[in-house]
Amino acid sequence: MRHNFETAHRLPHLGGKCASLHGHSWWVEVTAACQELASTGTVVEFGEFKKQLREWIDLRLDHGTMLGYQDPLRDALTADGSKLFIFGEAEAGPAVADLEWPTVENVAVLLGRIAGKVIEGTESAQGARITRVVVKETHVNAAEWCP
8 A cells, every 4th residue: 555645844853954844745655464365365455444544644644744742843833723743742642652753764663553553453454464664755765664
């Protein structure tokens, strides 16, 4: 499954130009596998799986900003009414609570965890699991997570 979204982030803990607020056209590619195919000859019915994962991404990340919990811009952007997704925030759920900053690597882990929850709840995916998540923040920067 592939999907793209437009999201800003910043990484002040790294310094350099990534400390500035900037955006990317992000791409995520999720791979699922299983030991035995369903009677339909599939790992998962992709329509159902894609719909749920894309809705999660579009609702929380697309055309928003990803920040770390400790980011000093958090309060200002919240007060401005900006769409934010906060990494390292326990209230955002266990999928992100231990991920402090929105690096491309942490975005891959987050989306892999979310995809795992989605596939667990997808009726057509009996025994399927997420085996690979690739996230690209530009055409030259990418991270791969294999749970």
